[in-house]
Amino acid sequence: MTTKKECVAMLLAGGQGSRLYVLTQQMAKPAVPFGGKYRIIDFPLSNCTNSGIDTVGVLTQYQPLVLNAYLGNGQPWDLDRVYGGLHVLPPYQSTKGGTWYKGTANAIYQNISFVDAYDPEYVIILSGDHIYKMDYAEMLSYHKRHRADATIAVIEVEMQEASRFGIMNADDEDRIFEFEEKPKNPKSNLASMGIYIFNWNKLKQYLVDDENDPHSSNDFGKNIIPAMLNANERMFAYHFNGYWKDVGTIDSLWEANMDLLNPNIPLDLYDKSWRIYSRNPVAPPHYMSPMARVESSMVTEGCNVYGNVDFSILFPGVTIEEEAVITDSIIMPGAVIKKGAVVEYSIVGEHAVIGENVHIGARPEAVENKENWGVAVIGPQVHVSDGKVVAPKQMVADNI
Amino acid sequence: MSDIRKAVGIVFANMHDELVKDLTSDRTMGSVPFGGRYRLVDFPLSNMVNAGITKVGLITKANYQSLMDHVGSGRDWDLTRKREGLHILPPYGGHDAVMYRGKIEALAGALSFLRHSQAEYVIMSDCDTILNMDFREMLDVHLKSGADLTVAYAHATLLPGQSRNTVLFEVDETRRVTSVLCGTVANGPGNISLNIMVAGKSFLEELVQESMARGYYNLDRDILQRSCGEIHIQGYEFKGYFRKIQSTKSFYDANMDLLNRDVRAQLFPENRAIYTKVRDEAPVRYGMQAAARNCLIADGCTIEGEVENSIIFRGVYVQKGARVRNSILMQGTVVGQKSDIQYMITDKDVTITDYRTIAGSFAYPVFVSKGSVI
Numbered sequence: 001m002t003t004k005k006e007c008v009a010m011l012l013a014g015g016q017g018s019r020l021y022v023l024t025q026q027m028a029k030p031a032v033p034f035g036g037k038y039r040i041i042d043f044p045l046s047n048c049t050n051s052g053i054d055t056v057g058v059l060t061q062y063q064p065l066v067l068n069a070y071l072g073n074g075q076p077w078d079l080d081r082v083y084g085g086l087h088v089l090p091p092y093q094s095t096k097g098g099t100w101y102k103g104t105a106n107a108i109y110q111n112i113s114f115v116d117a118y119d120p121e122y123v124i125i126l127s128g129d130h131i132y133k134m135d136y137a138e139m140l141s142y143h144k145r146h147r148a149d150a151t152i153a154v155i156e157v158e159m160q161e162a163s164r165f166g167i168m169n170a171d172d173e174d175r176i177f178e179f180e181e182k183p184k185n186p187k188s189n190l191a192s193m194g195i196y197i198f199n200w201n202k203l204k205q206y207l208v209d210d211e212n213d214p215h216s217s218n219d220f221g222k223n224i225i226p227a228m229l230n231a232n233e234r235m236f237a238y239h240f241n242g243y244w245k246d247v248g249t250i251d252s253l254w255e256a257n258m259d260l261l262n263p264n265i266p267l268d269l270y271d272k273s274w275r276i277y278s279r280n281p282v283a284p285p286h287y288m289s290p291m292a293r294v295e296s297s298m299v300t301e302g303c304n305v306y307g308n309v310d311f312s313i314l315f316p317g318v319t320i321e322e323e324a325v326i327t328d329s330i331i332m333p334g335a336v337i338k339k340g341a342v343v344e345y346s347i348v349g350e351h352a353v354i355g356e357n358v359h360i361g362a363r364p365e366a367v368e369n370k371e372n373w374g375v376a377v378i379g380p381q382v383h384v385s386d387g388k389v390v391a392p393k394q395m396v397a398d399n400i
Numbered sequence: 401m402s403d404i405r406k407a408v409g410i411v412f413a414n415m416h417d418e419l420v421k422d423l424t425s426d427r428t429m430g431s432v433p434f435g436g437r438y439r440l441v442d443f444p445l446s447n448m449v450n451a452g453i454t455k456v457g458l459i460t461k462a463n464y465q466s467l468m469d470h471v472g473s474g475r476d477w478d479l480t481r482k483r484e485g486l487h488i489l490p491p492y493g494g495h496d497a498v499m500y501r502g503k504i505e506a507l508a509g510a511l512s513f514l515r516h517s518q519a520e521y522v523i524m525s526d527c528d529t530i531l532n533m534d535f536r537e538m539l540d541v542h543l544k545s546g547a548d549l550t551v552a553y554a555h556a557t558l559l560p561g562q563s564r565n566t567v568l569f570e571v572d573e574t575r576r577v578t579s580v581l582c583g584t585v586a587n588g589p590g591n592i593s594l595n596i597m598v599a600g601k602s603f604l605e606e607l608v609q610e611s612m613a614r615g616y617y618n619l620d621r622d623i624l625q626r627s628c629g630e631i632h633i634q635g636y637e638f639k640g641y642f643r644k645i646q647s648t649k650s651f652y653d654a655n656m657d658l659l660n661r662d663v664r665a666q667l668f669p670e671n672r673a674i675y676t677k678v679r680d681e682a683p684v685r686y687g688m689q690a691a692a693r694n695c696l697i698a699d700g701c702t703i704e705g706e707v708e709n710s711i712i713f714r715g716v717y718v719q720k721g722a723r724v725r726n727s728i729l730m731q732g733t734v735v736g737q738k739s740d741i742q743y744m745i746t747d748k749d750v751t752i753t754d755y756r757t758i759a760g761s762f763a764y765p766v767f768v769s770k771g772s773v774i
Contacts, residue, residue, distance in 0.1 A: 036683030037699070075475070076678075261685075269682035270700070280678040284658075284668045285436035285698035285712070295690055300683035301437070301699050313683075 003083050005055045005118040007140055007197075009048050010111070012104050013041060013128040014061030019249045022379030022397045023349060027066035030128025032253070033332045033350065035260050035269065035276075036298045036313050039070060040247060041128045042278045045077040045086075050274050051136035053124065055084030057114055059107045061091060061100060076279045089114060103218030109207040115200060123203060125196040125220065131256050132244040133267065133274055134195070139238050143197045149233040150202075152176065152225070153195035155240050165191035166221050168237050176235040179225050190237055193244060196220065202233070243267040250395075254347060254375045257313050257330045261296055281316035281333075291322060307337070315350075329361070332380070345392065349380035360390040367392055404536055408519035408601070409448040409456035412506060413441060413467050415595070416528040419565055419646045422767045423747070424463065430527040431466040432645070433730050433748070435658050436698035436713050439470050440645065442676045443532070444525035444596075445477045445486075450672045451535035453523065455484035457513045459506050461491050470677050477675045489513055503619035504611045507604070514605060522604050526595035530654050531642040532667050532674065533596070538636045542598040547634035549603070551577065551624070552596040554638050557589045565646050567593035567620050569635055577633040580625040593620075594638060641666040652745060652765045655711045655728050658696050681714050689720065705735065719754075726762070744768065 017029025024032065030041035041058075048056050056079060060067055073079075074086025089111050091100050101107035108115075108125065115123055122143065124136055134153070143151040154168050162183070168190045169178040180186065206224050210216050216223045228235060243266045245256040259265040269276055283302025288294060293308040302317035307324035315333040320326060324337045327344045334351040337343060341354045346361035348354060361376035374393030378384060383399045390396055413430030423432045430441030441458070448456055456479060460467055467488075471477075474486030489510050491500065500506040503524075507514075514522065521542070523535050533552070542550035553569050568581040569591040581590075599607075607623065616622035624633060641663050643654040657663045668674055681700025686692070691706040700715040705722030713731040718724055721738040729735070733746045736754035743760035747770040752758070756774055760766035768774065 076680075270685075270702070275680050276682070277680050280680065282673045282675055284664060284674070285696045286684065287659075287661075287664065288692040288695045288697065290694040292693060294686045294692055296688050297686045298683040299686065299697075 003118065005084055005120045007053055007122040007124055007136075008084075008115050008118050008120045008200075009044075009053050009056040009124045009126055009136070010108055010115070011041070011044055011048075011056055011058045011126045011128055012107060013058050013067060014064075014101055014107065015127075015129065016062040017129070017248060020253065021250065022377055022382075022395055023250075023253075023347070024063070025397070026063060026380060028060065028062045028064060028128075029248070031067040031070055032247075033315055034131065034247065034253070035257060037281065037300045037316055038276055038278045040131065041067070041070070042077075042276050043131050043133070044126045044128060045074075045079065046274075046276045047132075047134050047136060048126075049077050049079060049277065051134075051138075053136055054079065054081050055118055055120075056086050057089045057111060058086060058128075059089050059101065059111065061107075064088075064090060070279055072279070077277045084118065087114065103216075103223075104220045105207055105210050105216075105224050106218035108203075109211050109218070112204060112207065115204075120200050123198055123200045125194075125198070127194045129248055130193065130244060130246055131267070132193075132240075133242060133271075133276075134240060134244075136195075136197075139195070140197055142238050143236070146174075146236045147234060148197075148236045149199050150225070150228055150235045151197040151238050152235065153193040153240050154190040154237045155193055155244050156189050157191045159186065159189050162186035162189045162191065166194075168192055170237045174237045174239070176229065176237050179221070179229060181221055190239075192221070193240060194221075196225075202228075250347065250375050250377055254330060254345075258311070258328070260298060260313065261311055283316055286314075289322075292320075307339075328363075338386070346376040346378065346390075348378045349382065351381050352378045353383045354378065355384050355386035355388065357386060358384050358388050358390070360384070362392045404452040404539065405454070406518075406520040407451075407453055407523050407535075407539060407598075408514070408517045408521070409444075409453045410507070410510065410514075410522055410524040411441060411444045411448070411456060411458045412503065412524070412526045413458055413460040413464065414462065415503070415526040416565070416646070417463075419528070420648055420651055422648050422769065423651060425769065426463055427466040428460055428463050428527075429645075430458075430460070431464075431470050432527075432651070433713060434530065434651075435655060436696050436711050437679075438674060438676045439467075440527040440530070441467065441471065442477075442674050443530055444527060445471070445479070446672075446674045447525070447531075447533050447535055448523065449477050449479065449675065451523075451539075453535070454479070454481060455487070455517060455519070457487045457489050457510055459489045459510055461500055461506070464488075464490065472677065476677050487513055500617070502617035502622075504608055504622065505617045507608045507619075508612050511605060511608060514601060517601070519601050522599050522601050524597045524599070528645050529594045529596070529642055530645065530667070531594065531638065531640060532669065532672055533594075533638055533640065534672070535596075535598075538596070539598055541636045542634060545574075545576070545634040546632065547576075548599065548631040549624075550598040550634040550636050552594040552636045552638050553591040554594055554642050555589065556592050556642075558587055558592065559650075560587065562644075562646060562650075566644070567595075567624075569593060571635040575635040575637060577624075577628050577635050580620065580628055580633075582621050582625060591635065591637070592644070594642060594644075598636075648745070648765070648767055649763070652728060656709070656726075658711065659694055659709065679714060687720065705737075727765075747772075750774070 013030040017024040079086035286303035289306040292305040307320040317334045321339040338356045340357040344361040367373040413428040417424040479486035687704035697712040698714040705718045722735040723740040727744040732749040739756040
């Protein structure tokens, strides 16, 4: 065993995820449940483990309680190590005072000594906002092969979508010469995935310089990457062809979950060579009653199903009572859907209780004005009393 | 209240292996799969942990690879500790070490484990009884009665064919054991031993040494039966759900019991969970024409056909058009397209190819051994 690591991962998990509204009022976005038994952060963490990266700093700031409890000592991801392993890194006080993480770059800046302790050649910057399976080791060897100072993972998006992303413009050899954040007239369709590999010594210098610039917003996309490009550093685009989805909005979170039910979507959770690890619930297998009906769905341990479930995802410990109908919906851990309730195109938060004969959401066809249609959301722990109707697109944060 | 921190646990993994030969041909009783995601050893281990016991010795003698693989370092039961924790006790001794024949000899091999322990009491359990029991309550009964040894029993009706392998207790009005019957021909109601005992540690150590000196090795016959007039054996009546695994048929029935809501509530209460090895399987995926009625289904399965009245373990694949009824499919079983199976128990990694029709009966479920291809 040695204290030196070739590559250390820094996972930015402090974001609020404000566009997930009620779902992130009590927890940081990376802790939001996803895909039946996971939370978003399971994907980058499992990627690290599967890629042989065993030292991960997780930078937390916004509502860290749920996230911290979930991460623990990193054991579920095999990241409880004698040297390295998973470390939660919140902002801290020093003799010079202390500040919150001002931006993504500042978060790493404040933890330079953490990275230095492992004396790595490389550091990989990750975020806790995306669902994807990726071999970081392959990206690292690409980085080395190109003798790059920085490598940025990119994915090809539809040209008309490109203005929503940070776009990399690269030459024929994939060397990046320009970066544009959400360009009105994009010149390419190579979107940054927010995954960067840097030579640590190089990055450290830029972080220090950036910190000394009072006008900087201390952000990788806005400041560090442009500064490196200006200095003509060797920066390369690493093409990723797999499934990758930002789950920053209600719609995209719902869609990404539904993608798991689509056999044509290349995100295989059943691949034993690239498992997605998570903190597993302690609960018996799920029970399907003689009256239950289930099709095209995902159901996990601890669930009890007495009603109908179609094109939906049930998280651990969910109860669907008799004659309840769940369609095209996501029911998060511990939620109870009582007798006769109908839930369509909705997200029901953790431990919410949906009363008898409640109707939540609607199919798009059932709504005349498409402007009024959207995924309905019931916040965590919310109780919806018997017989209530929750319209599509509505978001319920308090008991009704 | 007793101080549970003064108790140490002993789990016997191999006792009664011979009763379920099919299931234990390459594993211990303790590592027999049960209920979709468990192994029998999970019940005694979880009962101990839930009672607050933090040091457990797991005694085994043969076929213990699957057991070791399952319990690992004990982490999933929170028994990975710097002090205390889980200790696996394979056969051990000097040049005269033998494969133990009974519990006395098994305990003799574990004497150094017991002597090193700071505990004052020992709680012992076999792996043949499925139950969720509060061991603290039993320890309280043991201490209040001042008994040398306390044994757990349930008052129930002996099933036909069960009596031969069952120990029965006769008790007085204070539940003190007055006589012990081993394998009677009697039928009808009785106090059935659950093979769970509590004893003072130093009493147990002396008892084991003394018995070894006299050539006794069977705890039920040589100690309980012979000495129940001399030593104080207290009965502790357990009133919850229990099921003893004494044959392939009782194994089948115990699994099927889990389809009963009340049984699940008694076995898996939220405040006394049953822990097992974590396998990081993805949730169950149901296909377009899937149907599942009255089933218990563990993670990692893909269900494209129909399953009914069945227990489906992790990673099972039921293909399109297949029908599975009244069956227990263990981990990794594949049921091919349009196959129709009834009253079957498939051990791990069994493959049933396409278009097969196989049916056992309720009285005699068909058992298919590990790795078979039909």
